[in-house]
Amino acid sequence: MDTDGNTIDKNVVSKGNTKKPRSVGEISRMKKFSKSANPYIRVGTDYFKEICKVDRFGITRTELKPWKKDEIRTDHGIEIFKKIPKYDDFVILPDNMNCRGAENNCYNLYREFSHRPSQGQWYWTDILIKHIFGEQYSLGLRYLQILYISPERMSPILVLVSRERQTGKTTFINWLNMVFGSNMTIITPDDLQSNFNSSYATSNIIAIEETCFEKSVTIEKLKALATGKFISVNQKYVNPYKIPFFGKIILTSNNEDKFARIDEEEIRFFIRKVTTPQISNHDIEADLVKEIPAFLHYLTTLPDVDFTKDRTGFTPDELVNESLQTVKAESKSTLYKTLKMQIESLFLNELSSSDSFLADALSVKAKFFQYDGTITAPYIRQVLKNEFCLLLSDPQYFNPFGNDPGKTARAYSFKREQFTDEPSKGKKPF
Numbered sequence: 068m069d070t071d072g073n074t075i076d077k078n079v080v081s082k083g084n085t086k087k088p089r090s091v092g093e094i095s096r097m098k099k100f101s102k103s104a105n106p107y108i109r110v111g112t113d114y115f116k117e118i119c120k121v122d123r124f125g126i127t128r129t130e131l132k133p134w135k136k137d138e139i140r141t142d143h144g145i146e147i148f149k150k151i152p153k154y155d156d157f158v159i160l161p162d163n164m165n166c167r168g169a170e171n172n173c174y175n176l177y178r179e180f181s182h183r184p185s186q187g188q189w190y191w192t193d194i195l196i197k198h199i200f201g202e203q204y205s206l207g208l209r210y211l212q213i214l215y216i217s218p219e220r221m222s223p224i225l226v227l228v229s230r231e232r233q234t235g236k237t238t239f240i241n242w243l244n245m246v247f248g249s250n251m252t253i254i255t256p257d258d259l260q261s262n263f264n265s266s267y268a269t270s271n272i273i274a275i276e277e278t279c280f281e282k283s284v285t286i287e288k289l290k291a292l293a294t295g296k297f298i299s300v301n302q303k304y305v306n307p308y309k310i311p312f313f314g315k316i317i318l319t320s321n322n323e324d325k326f327a328r329i330d331e332e333e334i335r336f337f338i339r340k341v342t343t344p345q346i347s348n349h350d351i352e353a354d355l356v357k358e359i360p361a362f363l364h365y366l367t368t369l370p371d372v373d374f375t376k377d378r379t380g381f382t383p384d385e386l387v388n389e390s391l392q393t394v395k396a397e398s399k400s401t402l403y404k405t406l407k408m409q410i411e412s413l414f415l416n417e418l419s420s421s422d423s424f425l426a427d428a429l430s431v432k433a434k435f436f437q438y439d440g441t442i443t444a445p446y447i448r449q450v451l452k453n454e455f456c457l458l459l460s461d462p463q464y465f466n467p468f469g470n471d472p473g474k475t476a477r478a479y480s481f482k483r484e485q486f487t488d489e490p491s492k493g494k495k496p497f
Contacts, residue, residue, distance in 0.1 A: 187361030265302035
């Protein structure tokens with residue numbers, strides 16, 4: 068007997084009191100049993116109940132909710148505890164083809180896939196994918212192939228943006244939810260900022276709708292999630308536990324260019340601007356559900372994704388598009404934008420015959436912001452280094468902006484092609 072009055076399972080005890088892993092077949096039988104006559108499990112010292120729900124698309128979803136031991140005893144009597152499977156901890160083992168119930172006596176929180184591939188037509192699914200991914204249709208198929216066949220892989224953060232309404236962003240999210248069922252969740256930005264993360268910590272796909280992250284700490288948390296290997300699950304009434312994390316992030320936003328600040332060097336975002344659909348189908352979600360098995364079968368026929376070039380299956384150059392460039396440009400600081408205009412004007416007017424000039428932060432301050440106390444030389448230096456990506460030279464003599472008096476200092480080299488497409492009228496060496 069253990070402390071709960073249960074008989075000890077001889078199948079998990081061997082010499083030296085070391086635990087022997089249950090077989091896959093035994094685990095499968097245990098899970099089948101727990102979902103029917105006995106929906107309870109014990110993980111560590113906490114009890115849980117598996118609850119099955121049918122969503123509005125007719126897809127069965129399974130949730131694991133904390134359940135009080137006293138309530139189990141009240142409802143079923145003490146004998147029920149002899150039949151409750153016991154596990155040491157939780158684990159995540161993503162697999163949409165052959166989901167395992169447990170490993171090394173750790174309960175697998177990844178849910179069995181709800182659909183089985185079969186040949187057929189996927190007309191409306193193809194229309195939706197082409198609408199969402201446009202000229203990057205092949206990348207969209209690759210992204211979906213990875214979600215289905217390689218759920219253990221990390222993926223770039225997919226962002227669907229549009230100022231317009233009824234563009235299909237929500238339809239796409241709903242469709243993914245139909246496909247991936249209990250292994251996907253849809254949350255709000257507030258959920259991401261909450262101390263309790265159980266609403267998404269165990270999910271393989273995390274969709275966050277209508278996002279606009281004004282605080283840099285939030286977007287940094289998001290990027291950390293997209294590349295994190297483990298996550299500590301904080302759930303009400305349950306002791307925190309650490310599990311592997313395989314979450315893929317999808318964002319939707321009505322703010323096309325300022326949903327988040329994205330640095331020039333950032334390579335983790337796949338941004339798609341979505342327009343109004345040209346084809347209307349008010350019952351498209353019902354049609355999409357019917358086509359899921361056929362589309363999954365098609366994904367299994369595609370060539371294997373090449374992960375040798377990048378661990379996500381996408382190179383940074385492949386993800387570059389106009390939408391990404393727009394967001395990066397809007398993410399620049401006000402000082403960056405002001406300096407860019409000032410220096411462009413300089414090349415078009417005072418320095419129309421020059422291809423470059425040298426200047427340091429103090430010279431930039433004196434020329435453009437002499438009477439602005441909010442803009443300091445250190446701040447200018449920071450923007451020149453981090454946003455313009457300019458490098459300081461070794462100390463040398465130069466004429467700031469090509470003008471006298473000269474000075475000796477470390478300087479930045481400003482080149483015409485960085486600021487304007489207008490060619491110079493002739494070289495004027497300094």
